[in-house]
Amino acid sequence: MAKVLVFIDNPGTSLKKSSLELLTLGRALGETAVALNGKLHDDVAAAFAEYGIGTVLLPSAEDLDDFLVAPKAAYLAAAAGQAGANIVLLDNSPEGKEIAARAGIRLNAGVITDVVAVDADGTAHKSVLAGSYNTACKAGTPVSVLTVKANNVVPVPAAAPAALETVTVDVPAVSAAARITAREQKVASGRPDLTDARIVVAGGRGLDGDFGPVEELADALGAAVGASRAATDAGWISHDAQVGQTGKTVSPQLYISAGISGAIQQKAGMQTAKVIVAVNKDAESPVFEIADFGIVGDLFDVLPQATAEIKKRKG
Amino acid sequence: MKIIVLVKHVPDAQFDRHLTGEGYTTDRDESILSELDEYALEAALQLAEARGGSKAGNQVIALSMGPSGAVNAIKKALQIGATEGVHLTDGALAGSDAAATSLALAAAIRHLGSDAPVDLVLTGMASTDGETSLVPAQLAERLDMPQVTFASSLEVDGGRLTARRDADTSSETVEAPLPAVVSVTDQINEPRYPNFKGIIAAKRKSITTLSLADIGVDPAQVGHAGSWTSVLSAEERPPRTAGTIITDEGDAGIKLVDFLAAQKLL
Ligand SMILES: Cc1cc2nc3c(=O)[nH]c(=O)nc-3n(C[C@H](O)[C@H](O)[C@H](O)COP(=O)(O)OP(=O)(O)OC[C@H]3O[C@@H](n4cnc5c(N)ncnc54)[C@H](O)[C@@H]3O)c2cc1C
Ligand SMILES: Nc1ncnc2c1ncn2[C@@H]1O[C@H](COP(=O)(O)O)[C@@H](O)[C@H]1O
Numbered sequence: 001m002a003k004v005l006v007f008i009d010n011p012g013t014s015l016k017k018s019s020l021e022l023l024t025l026g027r028a029l030g031e032t033a034v035a036l037n038g039k040l041h042d043d044v045a046a047a048f049a050e051y052g053i054g055t056v057l058l059p060s061a062e063d064l065d066d067f068l069v070a071p072k073a074a075y076l077a078a079a080a081g082q083a084g085a086n087i088v089l090l091d092n093s094p095e096g097k098e099i100a101a102r103a104g105i106r107l108n109a110g111v112i113t114d115v116v117a118v119d120a121d122g123t124a125h126k127s128v129l130a131g132s133y134n135t136a137c138k139a140g141t142p143v144s145v146l147t148v149k150a151n152n153v154v155p156v157p158a159a160a161p162a163a164l165e166t167v168t169v170d171v172p173a174v175s176a177a178a179r180i181t182a183r184e185q186k187v188a189s190g191r192p193d194l195t196d197a198r199i200v201v202a203g204g205r206g207l208d209g210d211f212g213p214v215e216e217l218a219d220a221l222g223a224a225v226g227a228s229r230a231a232t233d234a235g236w237i238s239h240d241a242q243v244g245q246t247g248k249t250v251s252p253q254l255y256i257s258a259g260i261s262g263a264i265q266q267k268a269g270m271q272t273a274k275v276i277v278a279v280n281k282d283a284e285s286p287v288f289e290i291a292d293f294g295i296v297g298d299l300f301d302v303l304p305q306a307t308a309e310i311k312k313r314k315g
Numbered sequence: 316m317k318i319i320v321l322v323k324h325v326p327d328a329q330f331d332r333h334l335t336g337e338g339y340t341t342d343r344d345e346s347i348l349s350e351l352d353e354y355a356l357e358a359a360l361q362l363a364e365a366r367g368g369s370k371a372g373n374q375v376i377a378l379s380m381g382p383s384g385a386v387n388a389i390k391k392a393l394q395i396g397a398t399e400g401v402h403l404t405d406g407a408l409a410g411s412d413a414a415a416t417s418l419a420l421a422a423a424i425r426h427l428g429s430d431a432p433v434d435l436v437l438t439g440m441a442s443t444d445g446e447t448s449l450v451p452a453q454l455a456e457r458l459d460m461p462q463v464t465f466a467s468s469l470e471v472d473g474g475r476l477t478a479r480r481d482a483d484t485s486s487e488t489v490e491a492p493l494p495a496v497v498s499v500t501d502q503i504n505e506p507r508y509p510n511f512k513g514i515i516a517a518k519r520k521s522i523t524t525l526s527l528a529d530i531g532v533d534p535a536q537v538g539h540a541g542s543w544t545s546v547l548s549a550e551e552r553p554p555r556t557a558g559t560i561i562t563d564e565g566d567a568g569i570k571l572v573d574f575l576a577a578q579k580l581l
Pocket of ligand 2: 355380416446
């Protein structure tokens with residue numbers, strides 16, 4: 001039976017859905033412990049117990065958040081050693097992947113990113129080359145470090161809750177690390193998170209500066225708002241909304257693309273969506289090559305009409 | 316300053332890409348300088364130019380690890396403005412995963428720093444084929460240098476750098492002493508194109524070829540044999556095919572909602 005360690009970074013007062021997914025996946029693979037960074041809030045401790053976690057490891061140092069990646073990776077590697085873990089699971093955020101990268105070197109462990117499923121023997125499944133191949137990969141090392149994409153596991157609490165104990169891990173000193181000297185919090189939009197939203201409505205240069213029609217349709221559908229780089233570069237919407245090679249990779253149930261031509265770098269971030277709908281006034285746009293339902297038309301007519309119709313049907 | 320820019324030779328994403336190489340590696344026939352590495356090169360050139368350029372002794376060394384074709388990525392970097400090129404190539408490197416790649420590149424960087432120390436290692440935010448973003452973080456770990464990844468701005472003053480990073484919930488300012496490993500995003504600058512003068516000048520610039528023996532790496536530590544991960548199987552997904560395309564005749568918004576309802580997406 002494998003020993004699994006799940007890394008969870010600063011959960012605050014509640015665990016994210018993606019963290020619950022990791023705990024559920026871990027339990028399916030073996031005996032699972034958590035390496036936490038940040039305060040262990042009572043509600044989080046209760047959720048760990050509910051998900052069958054008996055052991056939570058905590059770092060001896062409290063300043064891991066003041067530096068970029070290196071000390072967190074040193075902590076995670078030490079925690080994995082202490083827990084005797086042979087599978088380490090992290091979320092697939094940019095920072096998750098980098099912590100994995102460095103912990104992997106410290107543990108002489110193979111690292112696999114963008115994982116969507118893990119078999120009982122540790123074989124990981126992921127798609128590569130912008131979704132054009134599905135692959136099975138495996139680390140040949142005693143320990144494997146896997147970063148797992150959100151929305152691929154249904155979170156399920158354990159059959160019986162566990163009694164939780166906490167253990168402190170000595171964080172090895174890291175001499176060379178970049179220090180974070182200032183941090184500006186961004187305001188939350190109130191809409192679902194782009195990376196794990198069930199529906200994404202995205203707009204591009206065709207919006208000509210006005211994201212209103214996209215936002216209204218997104219809100220009628222309870223969707224997240226995405227954008228092409230042309231739209232984020234123009235400053236019409238924040239860079240966080242960019243979908244594509246240098247933005248976010250999304251695989252929602254539904255992706256509605258409006259006023260986006262469908263350049264290769266945009267497609268790289270969205271072509272694994274289950275259903276793609278495209279609205280574009282140019283019938284020759286490459287986006288129509290991958291759309292399940294395409295509308296050649298003006299988005300300023302089509303989107304508001306659809307929004308009104310959805311509101312009408314939803315009553 | 317002595318800056319090493321890591322440039323990767325990758326299959327051009329404008330064409331279909333295939334995992335037909337040994338051990339499901341990418342077929343590199345139609346390959347180019349990874350476009351995300353052009354931002355790292357531009358950042359290096361701007362730092363060098365602000366300090367008087369090559370005339371003032373600033374070096375921008377384009378380093379690529381890969382088979383013979385990778386020399387094309389280096390040549391392109393020289394045309395754009397790198398001052399010299401280094402090609403790390405060895406049959407034993409084929410099939411290297413991120414851990415093996417970072418091991419070999421770290422050894423090459425140490426080798427290049429043996430005469431005069433390296434100030435900065437600049438990389439792209441991700442390779443456009445592997446797309447893992449593992450290599451820069453692993454290089455920092457192996458070289459014991461500060462890691463500054465996903466920089467959307469970069470300034471160097473004396474022996475320190477300041478960079479900005481944009482994460483989802485916050486923007487950060489980070490500081491680190493040199494030498495450091497810095498990966499940059501496509502937000503940091505607008506890469507220049509090679510011009511005629513650059514293309515002519517590149518012909519006179521030197522490209523040094525390094526083998527594993529030159530950098531003191533045991534061939535058993537790299538390539539398929541030395542990699543810690545391997546690809547067991549790869550299956551091409553059927554390409555997406557176009558579905559129904561309609562032209563708006565005044566009711567396309569309604570038809571869109573009908574489609575969503577039929578797909579149970581409302
Ligand atoms: C290194 C690099 C990385 C990149 N990364 C990304 C990335 O992550 N994501 C990304 O998206 N791009 C990325 N790009 C940019 C990409 O190449 C394209 O330039 C970009 O996606 C184009 O955005 P767009 O489709 O909104 O604009 P355009 O290509 O200009 O298309 C606008 C579309 O809107 C349509 N339109 C105009 N008005 C209307 C209207 N009223 N109604 C309906 N349709 C209308 C037009 O017919 C056109 O098809 C990257 C480029 C590079 C070089
Ligand atoms: N074989 C290579 N040769 C040179 N640079 C590389 C190589 N592999 C990765 N890099 C650098 O590391 C960055 C991130 O790559 P990756 O970790 O593969 O996503 C790239 O943008 C390059 O700058």
